[in-house]
Amino acid sequence: MKKLINRPEDVVREELAxxxxxxxxxxxxxxxxxxxxxxxxxxxxxxxxxxxxxSGHEPLHGGFVGRGMLDAACPGEVFTSPTPDQVLAATxxxxxxxxxxxxxxxxxxxxxxxxMAADLARDGGLTVDxxxxxxxxxxxxxxxxxxxxxxxxxxxxxxxxxxxAEEGRxxxxxxxxxxxxxxxxxxMGVALTSCTVPMNGKPTFELGDDEMEIGIGIHGExxxxxxxxxxxxxVVDILxxxxxxxxxxxxxxxxxxxxxxxxxxxLMELYVVYGELHRFLGERGVAIAxxxxxxxxxxxxxxxxxxxxxxxxxxxxxxxxxxxxxxxLRWGA
Amino acid sequence: MKKLINRPEDVVREELAxxxxxxxxxxxxxxxxxxxxxxxxxxxxxxxxxxxxxSGHEPLHGGFVGRGMLDAACPGEVFTSPTPDQVLAATxxxxxxxxxxxxxxxxxxxxxxxxMAADLARDGGLTVDxxxxxxxxxxxxxxxxxxxxxxxxxxxxxxxxxxxAEEGRxxxxxxxxxxxxxxxxxxMGVALTSCTVPMNGKPTFELGDDEMEIGIGIHGExxxxxxxxxxxxxVVDILxxxxxxxxxxxxxxxxxxxxxxxxxxxLMELYVVYGELHRFLGERGVAIAxxxxxxxxxxxxxxxxxxxxxxxxxxxxxxxxxxxxxxxLRWGA
Numbered sequence: 001m002k003k004l005i006n007r008p009e010d011v012v013r014e015e016l017a018x019x020x021x022x023x024x025x026x027x028x029x030x031x032x033x034x035x036x037x038x039x040x041x042x043x044x045x046x047x048x049x050x051x052x053x054x055s056g057h058e059p060l061h062g063g064f065v066g067r068g069m070l071d072a073a074c075p076g077e078v079f080t081s082p083t084p085d086q087v088l089a090a091t092x093x094x095x096x097x098x099x100x101x102x103x104x105x106x107x108x109x110x111x112x113x114x115x116m117a118a119d120l121a122r123d124g125g126l127t128v129d130x131x132x133x134x135x136x137x138x139x140x141x142x143x144x145x146x147x148x149x150x151x152x153x154x155x156x157x158x159x160x161x162x163x164x165a166e167e168g169r170x171x172x173x174x175x176x177x178x179x180x181x182x183x184x185x186x187x188m189g190v191a192l193t194s195c196t197v198p199m200n201g202k203p204t205f206e207l208g209d210d211e212m213e214i215g216i217g218i219h220g221e222x223x224x225x226x227x228x229x230x231x232x233x234x235v236v237d238i239l240x241x242x243x244x245x246x247x248x249x250x251x252x253x254x255x256x257x258x259x260x261x262x263x264x265x266x267l268m269e270l271y272v273v274y275g276e277l278h279r280f281l282g283e284r285g286v287a288i289a290x291x292x293x294x295x296x297x298x299x300x301x302x303x304x305x306x307x308x309x310x311x312x313x314x315x316x317x318x319x320x321x322x323x324x325x326x327x328x329l330r331w332g333a
Numbered sequence: 334m335k336k337l338i339n340r341p342e343d344v345v346r347e348e349l350a351x352x353x354x355x356x357x358x359x360x361x362x363x364x365x366x367x368x369x370x371x372x373x374x375x376x377x378x379x380x381x382x383x384x385x386x387x388s389g390h391e392p393l394h395g396g397f398v399g400r401g402m403l404d405a406a407c408p409g410e411v412f413t414s415p416t417p418d419q420v421l422a423a424t425x426x427x428x429x430x431x432x433x434x435x436x437x438x439x440x441x442x443x444x445x446x447x448x449m450a451a452d453l454a455r456d457g458g459l460t461v462d463x464x465x466x467x468x469x470x471x472x473x474x475x476x477x478x479x480x481x482x483x484x485x486x487x488x489x490x491x492x493x494x495x496x497x498a499e500e501g502r503x504x505x506x507x508x509x510x511x512x513x514x515x516x517x518x519x520x521m522g523v524a525l526t527s528c529t530v531p532m533n534g535k536p537t538f539e540l541g542d543d544e545m546e547i548g549i550g551i552h553g554e555x556x557x558x559x560x561x562x563x564x565x566x567x568v569v570d571i572l573x574x575x576x577x578x579x580x581x582x583x584x585x586x587x588x589x590x591x592x593x594x595x596x597x598x599x600l601m602e603l604y605v606v607y608g609e610l611h612r613f614l615g616e617r618g619v620a621i622a623x624x625x626x627x628x629x630x631x632x633x634x635x636x637x638x639x640x641x642x643x644x645x646x647x648x649x650x651x652x653x654x655x656x657x658x659x660x661x662l663r664w665g666a
Contacts, residue, residue: 003525004523004565005565005602006564011601014604014605015601018603018607019604021608056599059600190337193335231339232337232347263600264634266597267396267631268389268391268633269336271347271348271352271391274351274354291355293351298599301598303335305337330664331663
């Protein structure tokens with residue numbers, strides 16, 4: 001295992017310490033239990049948005065805490081759900097009196113622990129709603145999931161709901177937008193290499209030198225099939241067809257296209273993939289109205305990428321374009 | 334070789350096509366010869382800043398084209414200098430009447446070709462100045478370099494000079510700031526794995542499963558030494574001591590610290606490194622006043638990182654903080 005870390009058992013704690021130092025004044029990193037919050041939380045009168053999940057997917061979710069996106073994120077250990085006490089502490093701390101939305105990727109442990117935290121928060125008098133994102137079309141049930149896995153659409157939901165909350169929209173509306181993003185989004189990924197979990201010290205799965213795994217999960221869960229490594233054009237045809245056929249995305253649709261690197265894939269390759277995706281969608285009459293190319297929902301050091309499409313409407317587009325100020329996504333009005 | 338590309342000989346052309354599509358309206362990508370410019374170039378009355386170099390270091394340089402940073406970038410083939418005609422075309426096109434600054438990483442081919450382009454541009458009546466960045470303390474001469482190599486400080490210079498140009502400062506001042514950034518910056522990197530150049534199809538160098546290369550170049554050029562892979566704390570002690578001792582950075586200094594991923598290293602590890610760098614500098618009384626953690630000057634899919642320190646003063650800090658709007662760096666006032 002080749003990683004720039006110290007003891008594997010300390011990697012999340014030390015990563016969080018680094019985040020706290022690098023983003024002091026913008027983020028506050030709480031420990032025991034661990035959660036990351038906007039430095040100005042709670043924001044009075046604003047719906048608060050909390051997400052989280054296992055570490056190893058950075059910048060998801062901690063890198064998306066800030067104005068216009070998340071109020072707090074709860075990082076679990078590597079590829080391990082955050083505990084209910086993390087989520088409860090974050091929820092209680094960032095509630096600004098207008099309720100809290102939990103955005104949860106669909107993994108059994110995450111859903112269970114966020115639900116438990118929501119119940120406890122409600123017992124304490126808070127209003128909490130939960131939206132589960134399940135956008136990965138690769139498999140219907142998975143190693144850690146009943147139903148589809150949640151992947152790239154999660155950060156789109158976080159951005160769009162963050163903008164709506166910033167506008168002062170009530171919890172009911174923000175949650176409804178979150179469900180809309182989930183329903184209108186589809187994703188699928190490919191791995192060229194396995195990731196290596198620090199505590200395991202060896203690759204999660206073996207993949208031949210000439211193989212790729214189509215439909216990989218972001219923890220290295222099995223996908224749809226193994227195939228010989230192919231050209232980017234063919235890889236995109238496979239991924240994009242699976243994604244586009246599922247909703248389906250149709251001629252005339254305007255979409256947000258996310259080409260997401262898995263952590264070990266350089267930007268050069270992601271732009272090649274983006275060009276191929278543009279070609280593929282163009283052939284179907286689908287227009288990319290907004291895009292995001294980079295490594296946003298990663299799987300440690302896995303080489304590979306995922307494609308996420310969100311069918312836009314005017315409101316979603318406007319909320320996507322609204323200012324955001326986080327370590328991982330940042331733009332002005 | 335496992336890469337999300339089509340034919341290796343097409344990768345730069347296809348990457349540029351992807352960049353053009355992803356950033357339409359903000360960037361213009363010209364072909365034959367290739368260069369990337371701000372969509373609003375030339376900006377009348379503003380000093381124009383042009384950089385460039387081999388591809389494979391993205392987002393450097395094309396990702397730093399935009400308001401507050403570069404007016405144009407000239408991407409060569411992978412790890413290959415841009416040709417004089419690329420640089421000349423970009424220089425002529427973005428000149429806004431106030432002269433053009435070339436910011437060049439110190440590689441023999443880059444320096445030669447930028448100089449040739451500058452001479453040709455001057456023959457055509459333009460005012461061109463050139464600053465060569467040579468911040469890598471690892472080796473005094475290298476495979477492709479007389480003198481030290483230019484690495485991470487280049488993007489710091491691009492940002493700071495871009496801000497100065499945006500303020501309407503004359504070419505003389507912008508070039509002088511660029512030299513100051515070069516003189517006040519030092520860098521060194523480490524590789525845990527080699528990169529693989531697409532046209533070669535195999536790793537540039539071999540590195541044992543338990544080895545790292547200290548002082549690696551961004552094209553895989555040999556560094557100072559190979560050592561057994563060590564904990565992040567020890568790696569940072571080695572890199573940061575080499576960097577800090579060289580200027581030297583002293584107690585009381587305020588620095589900008591760049592922890593830069595080489596392309597195959599996830600953010601999790603970079604934050605661990607940042608935490609260790611903070612500790613190291615704290616022990617020497619050096620305060621990190623600004624920081625940047627992420628993959629900005631990469632080496633294709635190499636796993637590893639580099640550390641760059643810039644000794645700040647009030648003016649450099651103010652210019653660093655000024656708004657920037659590029660695909661790779663973006664923040665508001």
